[in-house]
Amino acid sequence: MPALVLNNISKRYGDVQALDGINLQIQDGEFCVIVGPSGSGKTTLLNIIAGFTKPDDGEVTVDGKPYNQLSPRDRNIGMVFQDIGLFSHLTVRKNISFGLEIKKSSKKDIDKRVEEIADRLKIRKLLDKKVRLLSGGEAQRVAIGRTLITNPSFFLFDEPLGNLDANLRVEMLTEIKRLHLHLKKTFIYVTHDQEQALSAASRVMIMKDGKALQKGPPREIYNNPIGKFVAEFFGVPSMNLIDGTIIPEEDGSLFQGAGLNVKVKGYSQSKKAEVTLGVRPTDVVVGNQITEDGFGTINSLELLGDKNQIYLTLEQEKSIIAVTSPEVRPELEERVKIKLKENRIFLFDRDQGGRLYP
Amino acid sequence: MSERIKRKGKIPVNIIMLLPTNIIILFLIIIPTILVIWFSLVNFQPTFGINFWQSKFVFLDNYFKILMDDEFVKAVIRTVYISLICLGVEFTIGLLIASILTGNIHGKKILYPLLIIPIMIPPIVIGNNFWLIFSANGPVNQIISIILNTEFKASWFSHPKYAIIPIILSEIWHWYPLTFLILFSGLVNISTSEIRAAKILGATEWQLSWRIKFPKLKGIITIALVIRMMEALKVFDVVHLLTHGGPGTRTQTISFYLFKYGFKYSRISYVSAGAWIILFISLLGFSLALRSVLVERK
Structure with missing residues (x-):
């Protein structure tokens, strides 16, 4: 049974049709990459999955439950943002523990969980630093750590590596892939960089102007593009x-x-x-x-x-x-x-x- | 090296350009400041026939005298009391409106300019409006009459206890846009990602305000309070227009007290000492408040 189903999702902003009848079924534990040029509606789609934006039409269901009316707080989702969005007034430790602290977990549990996560992401040394002093890659790790703490059932990544330099991007992508292997949770990853999509995804959805042009494993899309746009967009160097x-x-x-x-x-x-x-x-x-x-x-x-x-x-x-x-x-x-x-x-x-x- | 406009035997152009401003500053700020220091240390009192050149150096005598003056101390306490009430209410109103306006509501574009109108109205107009509102036949008395279903004709401005209410209300109405604007700018500057991240981690609206928004606004809140406090400590216009410090001295604020003794009774040395005491107290308070912000930043 698919974990996440998007059924005919549409969204309109004034005259712009941001999303036009998107259908997608994501299996449990899949690494799905949504790729498209900027303005193609992929971030809007992610915001609809997270619950920050209400679709005009269509339905999001998770494990058969309708999600449309749930607030983001109740969706049990982890999300990493493009501009990272760490709580800049808190330390790294407090950033990571935030999700448990607001649930009023015991201090012992929180500490144990934070250290576990810090070890996995190799950020133990940073725990007591102010987040303002972190480098781009470190901040990204902390942002991932922050989402891990509540043990969400799936993860959303909104262009998480957009602000990093090329070397760091490869390193972080490897890290995210390893995390996916380890957690065996559903990952939905949005990017405009199809190189990332090619290397990470078990499945890709290519979007343009609010429409899903093609869905499938990256190899298949590469070898069998549905049209000129997909053919040119997908692959390095371009067709x-x-x-x-x-x-x-x-x-x-x-x-x-x-x-x-x-x-x-x-x-x-x-x-x-x-x-x-x-x-x-x-x-x-x-x-x-x-x-x-x-x-x-x-x-x-x-x-x-x-x-x-x-x-x-x-x-x-x-x-x-x-x-x-x-x-x-x-x-x-x-x-x-x-x-x-x-x-x-x-x-x-x-x-x-x-x-x-x- | 930068080129200097300078010729032999002539005053450099840059000095000539800056001269008018400096002359204004000299006459409006520097000379008066020095004079006030001097006045506060002598017994200059024109109404007693003591002219400026005849006045004697009395050292800190004026300071001791004014600190022993019950009327002065009460005016100081009253001013602080008015300021704190105004600050508290304005802050609450400002924060409330700012939070509402940062949300997704209709008519924002109309509400926004409407809400900041009070701050653009001259104090004398506000004073006169509140004088009309609280006058014996004014709307306040009439509304109370309707509620109580009997005729109610309080003379607000001559009541020893309640005369301060119109003053406080007019101050609040005049100045809430300032705190609102400052807090609003702080709120809109919190990044959407941070707020969304907190929401998706499970934070309720209350936790979001308490754990994310307030701590992040701490600096800007302090600055808003300091700016507003500076304004509140100077409250004069409405007192002058509504009650004249009366009945008796019941609504007298510091600036009104200094005005009365300085310009009406011409006790120049006496009020100079008072002005310095006020300045000293405010500077101490504000520097402590601002230091907490600056330490935070480091």
């Missing part, structure tokens, strides 16, 4: 999108755009059409001993050791990225042959963004 025309042929179709002539064998249709071709950077082959689909000039090179990231300019000033093995050693400004892996090509409707092929 290359090339506008062009598809021309019917005897055994399939031919894509023409930005100087490329790509045969798409599996796709057949009766007349010419304007489409967008999508191909992941890892599926662009660069070299001289290949039958080419077209040519490109190397604009910039990033030799990353384990792989090369090549920035190419095609005709009509179209830029694409290719990720190749480190053995491929092209020169800057060199004109090279380009081949797109045949079975890894996507075709999207140019205007609507829907997927045409495969």
